[in-house]
Amino acid sequence: MRKILHIDMDAFYASVEQRDNPDLRGKPVVVAWRGARSVVCAASYEARKFGVRSAMPAVRAERLCPQAVFVPPDFVRYKAASKQIRDIFLRHTDLVEPLSLDEAYLDVTEPKTDFPSATAIAEEIRRQIREETSLTASAGIAPNKFLAKIASDWRKPDGQFVIRPQQVDAFLAPLPVAKIPGVGKVMQGKLSALGIELVGDLREYPMDELQRNFGSFGASLYRRARGIDERPVEPNQPVQSISAEDTFEHDVPLHELAPTIRRLAVKTWEASRKTERVGRTVVLKLKTSQFRILTRSHTPETPPDSLETLTDIALSLCARVEQPEGTLYRLVGVGLGGFREREEGMSQGTLFNESNP
Ligand SMILES: [Mg+2]
Structure with missing residues (x-):
C-alpha cells in the first residue's frame, strides 16, 4: 500500500x-x-x-x-x-x-x-x-x-x-462526480442525464456501459469511483514543450505581430536553455478575435540552436497563416516542442554559444 x-x-x-x-x-x-x-x-x-x-x-x-x-x-x-x-x-x-x-x-x-x-x-x-x-x-x-x-x-x-x-469507499460515495478530475461541466451534464450525480451513483454502472458511453474515459471513471489510481509519483517529469504567449490589449492584424513574436521568442528561448533537453519543433499559436485557435509548426532538420533561428522560424510561420484579410488576433504564442534528450555530438557548447546580447 x-x-x-x-x-x-x-x-x-x-x-x-x-x-x-x-x-x-x-x-x-x-x-x-x-x-x-x-x-x-x-x-x-x-x-x-x-x-x-x-x-x-x-x-x-x-x-x-x-x-x-x-x-x-x-x-x-x-x-x-x-x-x-x-x-x-x-x-x-x-x-x-x-x-x-x-x-x-x-x-x-x-x-x-x-x-x-x-x-x-x-x-x-x-x-x-x-x-x-x-x-x-x-x-x-x-x-x-x-x-x-x-x-x-x-x-x-x-x-x-x-x-x-478502509475509508475510501465511504468517503467517495457521497461526493459529487465533479470532484473527479476530468469531469467538467459538459461531462457532468452527460452523467446527470444518466442519473449519475454522486460518485456512489457512478458505482452502479458496470465498466462496459461506462466505456460504451464515454470511451476510455469511462474506464477511468469506473476506477476513480472505486478510489483506484495506480499512477506513480513521477519526479522530474521530462520537459515536453515550452511556450510563452501574450494576449493583446486590443486585437491586432497579422502584420503587427512581429514585435510580440520576437519578445515571446526570447522568453521561450531563455526557458528552453534551463532544461537538459532540446526542443526540435517551433510552434506559432494564434487566437483570432473570434476565439479560433490556429497553430503552425515547423521542425527544421537540426533543432533551432540560437535565439535568432527560433525567432526567424516563428516569424516565417506567419506566412502560413491563411486567414481572410482583415482577420484580427487577440493572442499570440511562441513555443518549442518535440523535446528530446540531447544527442551525442550535440554538445552543450554549440547550443549555449549563441551570441549573448
Ligand atoms: Mg494552492
Missing part, C-alpha cells in the same frame, strides 16, 4: 504578497495584471469571501470586491518561495512531482526521514514550510494521487486530511 501526499500552498501568490508587504495583511488581495483582458492569478482568502476566484476576469473581480488591492504578479518571488518549499519536500523523499509552483505530489511510502506515519510527515512538512517561509500549506494524505488531491482540499486553509484505505 502506497502513502501519497498532496501538498498545496494556500492562496500562494496572494500569501507571498501579504507576507512581503505587511500593509496587505488582513486585506482582500487580488494578484492580477491590470487590463481589460487580464485574469485573476490568485486571490487572498479575504478576497474569496467576496466570491473572487483564480482565473476569473480581473474586471469581474473588481466588480465583486471594489475595495480589493490589486497587485501585479511577481514570479521571481513566487519561484524563490516555491524552490524553498521543494527543498523541504526533498528532505523527506526524492519522489516529488511538482504540479505547479504551489502544489506537488510526494510518495512517502519509504521516506528518508523516520517519522512514524505519513500523517506525521505531512505535519512536519507543513511546520517546516510555516517556519522557514512564513507561508501556510494544506495537505492530503491517501493511498494514491487522486484521493490525496481531494483530501488536501478538505481542511483548507492550513489544514490536513487523511483518507485511510
Whole structure:
C-alpha cells in the first residue's frame, strides 16, 4: 500500500504578497495584471469571501470586491518561495512531482526521514514550510494521487486530511462526480442525464456501459469511483514543450505581430536553455478575435540552436497563416516542442554559444 501526499500552498501568490508587504495583511488581495483582458492569478482568502476566484476576469473581480488591492504578479518571488518549499519536500523523499509552483505530489511510502506515519510527515512538512517561509500549506494524505488531491482540499486553509484505505469507499460515495478530475461541466451534464450525480451513483454502472458511453474515459471513471489510481509519483517529469504567449490589449492584424513574436521568442528561448533537453519543433499559436485557435509548426532538420533561428522560424510561420484579410488576433504564442534528450555530438557548447546580447 502506497502513502501519497498532496501538498498545496494556500492562496500562494496572494500569501507571498501579504507576507512581503505587511500593509496587505488582513486585506482582500487580488494578484492580477491590470487590463481589460487580464485574469485573476490568485486571490487572498479575504478576497474569496467576496466570491473572487483564480482565473476569473480581473474586471469581474473588481466588480465583486471594489475595495480589493490589486497587485501585479511577481514570479521571481513566487519561484524563490516555491524552490524553498521543494527543498523541504526533498528532505523527506526524492519522489516529488511538482504540479505547479504551489502544489506537488510526494510518495512517502519509504521516506528518508523516520517519522512514524505519513500523517506525521505531512505535519512536519507543513511546520517546516510555516517556519522557514512564513507561508501556510494544506495537505492530503491517501493511498494514491487522486484521493490525496481531494483530501488536501478538505481542511483548507492550513489544514490536513487523511483518507485511510478502509475509508475510501465511504468517503467517495457521497461526493459529487465533479470532484473527479476530468469531469467538467459538459461531462457532468452527460452523467446527470444518466442519473449519475454522486460518485456512489457512478458505482452502479458496470465498466462496459461506462466505456460504451464515454470511451476510455469511462474506464477511468469506473476506477476513480472505486478510489483506484495506480499512477506513480513521477519526479522530474521530462520537459515536453515550452511556450510563452501574450494576449493583446486590443486585437491586432497579422502584420503587427512581429514585435510580440520576437519578445515571446526570447522568453521561450531563455526557458528552453534551463532544461537538459532540446526542443526540435517551433510552434506559432494564434487566437483570432473570434476565439479560433490556429497553430503552425515547423521542425527544421537540426533543432533551432540560437535565439535568432527560433525567432526567424516563428516569424516565417506567419506566412502560413491563411486567414481572410482583415482577420484580427487577440493572442499570440511562441513555443518549442518535440523535446528530446540531447544527442551525442550535440554538445552543450554549440547550443549555449549563441551570441549573448
Ligand atoms: Mg494552492
